[in-house]
Amino acid sequence: MTNKQLTITAWKLGRSAVQTVTMEKGADLQNHVQELWLKERGLIRKATAVGKYIPVMKAFVEGFFSVRPSDHSPDWVLLPTSKKTAAVVMAMNEELSILSTIQELERIPFHEIVVVVNGSTDSSFMMARTSSRAIILHYNEALGHDVGRAIGAKITTSDVVIFLDADIPVAAEQLLSFVRETDRGMDVALNDLSRYVGMFSEWDEVSIMKYFLNRSNRREDLSVNSMTAVPHALSRKAIEVIGSANLAVPPKAQAIALQRGLRIGIGGSIDVFKKNRHRKDNVGANNPISMLIMGDHLEALGWAMREENPRLKYTDHLRKRERAKDVNKHHHPDL
Structure with a gap:
């Protein structure tokens, strides 16, 4: 499917959605359109794969509001996820x-x-x-x-x-x-x-x-x-x-x-x-x-x-610290 075809398909799906799905009384219109958009997961995946998510998403919104002549199509940016x-x-x-x-x-x-x-x-x-x-x-x-x-x-x-x-x-x-x-x-x-x-x-x-x-x-x-x-x-x-x-x-x-x-x-x-x-x-x-x-x-x-070690990822390749301990024990037996 070409980029133009994706955009046309999105517009048609948006127009169809407003005609087939009734919004619950008192529901927020923006959230309603978001939910309708998420039902088109196949379209979302295709649009994202070719880097055309934004124009395809906006075509869906425009299609939705094309059936509502009393409402101007808002410049919404719908999310590609159902996560809050x-x-x-x-x-x-x-x-x-x-x-x-x-x-x-x-x-x-x-x-x-x-x-x-x-x-x-x-x-x-x-x-x-x-x-x-x-x-x-x-x-x-x-x-x-x-x-x-x-x-x-x-x-x-x-x-x-x-x-x-x-x-x-x-x-x-x-x-x-x-x-x-x-x-x-x-x-x-x-x-x-x-x-x-x-x-x-x-x-x-x-x-x-x-x-x-x-x-x-x-x-x-x-x-x-x-x-x-x-x-x-x-x-x-x-x-x-x-x-x-x-x-x-x-x-x-x-x-x-x-x-x-x-x-x-x-x-x-x-x-x-x-x-x-x-x-x-x-x-x-x-x-x-x-x-x-x-x-x-x-x-x-x-x-x-404190959580990992004092030198973090850096290893001390030069100092022989075990030799320092030996010297200390030689000069200070009580250590």
Whole structure:
């Protein structure tokens, strides 16, 4: 079946679905269309196999609404999985971007959208409350992004949880790959930033520490990719194995995931460097944010060294430590 045929088939199936399946009274229309879409698993598999999931999925939505002339076809992004999926969003003084972030998430039939507004002195909280779907957690004090993610993860019940920051709006379409990889069995789906950091000689100290943590845990293939960066997705298994409280220190959470055998890989590649709003505390060398991240990585390395061995994967090929013990016994018989 050609790509054009897939799209036409999807449109016809969407049109047929609205004519043959009655929506239950009081049901949410977006969730109803999502359920109808999931019944077309064969089409979903074919579209995914040829990299045409998004246009085929959108053709299904357009076909559905072609029978409803009173309704404009919405720009929804249906999920390729029946697993319950959630989004957790951190927000602190993000009145300029929080609505666009939430609106992108509302294009997806998420089971839960959790927005953690903390330490805000602007209108972020009031703007978040205009959403009819989001669960808003409000804290007067500043928690920090990572603590907020830990809180958000703890209250979710979904099988897959995507973590984002309100200052970096991400198109709904770009989140699908993170959902898909987690649905396929990945426990930690990271954002691949390796293509955006340049050559090793150009790396800053934070990128070097991220790479060293992965390398020390025998995962050089992960490069600089880290749970410190958004978006990333976790399976319910990952949240339970890592522990939601440990998500407050993302590098430590990653070290735990690596040490306990969770499946960690790449969920997608989104350049968040260009989108990230520059603040006075995250610009320049040795700024407070980079120092915090460096400290988190040292905590993660310390945890891994205690759990595995002090040298992690690095074997000491030079020192003959048993000879040192012999010398000590010769000079200090009481030892």
